[in-house]
Amino acid sequence: MVEVKIGRLRLANPVMAASGTFGYGEEYNRLFDINSLGAIVTKTITLKPRIGNPPPRIVETPSGMLNSIGLENKGLDDFLKTRAQPLKRLKTKVIVSIAGETAQELKILTGRVSSSGAADAIELNLSCPNVKGPGMAARDVEAARKIVKAVRKAVKLTLIAKLSPNVTDIAEIAKAVEDAGADAVSLINTFPAMAVDINTQRPILGNATGGLSGPAIKPIALKMVWDAYNAVKIPIIGIGGIMSAQDAIEFILCGASAVQVGTANFINPKASLEIIEGIEKYLKKKNLKDVNELIGRLRIWPR
Amino acid sequence: MKQIKTKIISNRLIGPMCYHMVLEAPSVARAIKPGQFIHVRCSDSFEPLLRRPFSLHRKNGGRIEILYKVVGSGTEILSRRQSGEAVDVLGPLGNGFAPKLSTLNSQLSTILVAGGMGVAPLVALAQELSKKKTQKLRVLIGACSKSRILCEEEFRALGAEVSISTEDGSKGAKGLITDRLNFLLSTLNSQLSTIYACGPNAMLKALSRIANAKRIPCQVSLEERMACGVGACLGCPVKVKAGEYKMVCKDGPVFDAEEIAW
């Protein structure tokens, strides 16, 4: 069995598409049936449209990539008008990612997204490194607590707080958002990073800096999931450089109840399907009946 | 759009750092149009990590051909791939050229403007246009020097009138391709012309200014660094006059020149 629970959300399997790497599901649905995924997390929306950062927005780096999309999105109204209906028709779970500058903005977003019926859960993006403002909440324990508390009051749906790795102590932040009422935490978002062109002596990204994702960040993400697992009781969704079933299982062993696949979608759009299959095979090989038995099963060396 | 394993039929050096690759890909070949592109996994490992986009260069039955220049690690690895090996391809992607083919007016002239590697997609377009011999096909190829001029014979074989320019004068007229274009336009009825172009951004920008001044419809194929290639990541923006960004992979790579905020 590969079914897992995140808050009140039941996922047919623990593998979802990460926010910002899968649009609203439309493009990849043309390539394969995305209903096979445990869930999709949609591109973060904000109350007002955001134009995003100037190009280049993408650059490849050793075993990873930087992006500086800058939360480009057409805003809440457009989401409700053009995205909500097609999302409702999906059989897979839909987790709508939101970000905002103020608690007030986030309350409006959650309220209207939940009443649209398009979302099975909300992921609160506390941590985009490419914009000034909303990113702050993920770095400051008290700000994170306050924001999550406010959003919690406004929404009945399962609420997931997505954390930034750009913090001194991930356990402390995870604990704070748990106390504030989050049903789960997802981590990690991208690392603030840079790439430089020595010919032009300019940063490669139009925005100068961006967020690092892909295999390069996996070891750090694993450690952060492990730290969070040892600090909170709510489910953890592991994210960061997951390319294969092996990667996903490593996260589950470190305490993740589910995983999100981001950058891998660009390289192999069907990566998530292969990961689901691989997890099932692994369970069989290890004579386990239920993926839930794997969560946090990591056995520390005896001292 | 499909994700398939294609077989390399051949992969040959045809110019300085320039390779021509033929792939057996019937399902993609059936659907792909000139100006569209394929997103190629250069190796089976994660080195390089991301796919690399290449325009359709030619279509031959169930085979698709690409023409590429080695500029970095991805194309370098691709150049070392051997015939018989499998390559993971995603495509067809994007919107192609929208050539005006229907009319029988023999006064019409279609002008293809290719700077450097910009010849790659324009050969595919010439191939398509040559099937309907209704209009005069004129091709301008420009590059820095003689050795960088590609596909001259291919265009001629497709019935096009080809004119060459090089910046150092080592072949054809000396100077910029836009000077050649200005010269050509002065000899034609510009009301009846259409331009299709691909090449460096600076060239496309200059060319679109010319087209705009003379009110000639002009379509350009743009490039931007890409991740997903399908419109899902918002990683490949180009600013349009309306003030917003469009995605080169999904809304392009072919755009009406007048739409772009050069």
Ligand SMILES: Cc1cc2nc3c(=O)[nH]c(=O)nc-3n(C[C@H](O)[C@H](O)[C@H](O)COP(=O)(O)OP(=O)(O)OC[C@H]3O[C@@H](n4cnc5c(N)ncnc54)[C@H](O)[C@@H]3O)c2cc1C
């Ligand atoms: C729609 C589209 C169609 C293309 N068609 C062709 C084609 O038919 N033939 C061909 O030779 N090339 C084509 N390109 C460009 C080609 O994709 C890049 O040259 C290639 O991705 C470089 O990969 P690399 O790993 O070798 O170089 P990298 O190490 O990634 O980069 C080397 C250099 O190339 C530049 N570069 C990298 N990626 C891109 C990109 N996507 N667009 C523009 N510049 C880039 C960088 O500025 C850098 O200086 C196309 C690009 C696009 C977007």
Ligand SMILES: Cc1cc2nc3c(=O)[nH]c(=O)nc-3n(C[C@H](O)[C@H](O)[C@H](O)COP(=O)(O)O)c2cc1C
């Ligand atoms: C192009 C791109 C865009 C992203 N956009 C968002 C976003 O809008 N909201 C968000 O919460 N995370 C966003 N992310 C972060 C991913 O969801 C994920 O947390 C991160 O990429 C790490 O996972 P990965 O290594 O599997 O990609 C984006 C990542 C990439 C690469």
Ligand code: FES
């Ligand atoms: S490359 Fe992802 S949107 Fe164009």
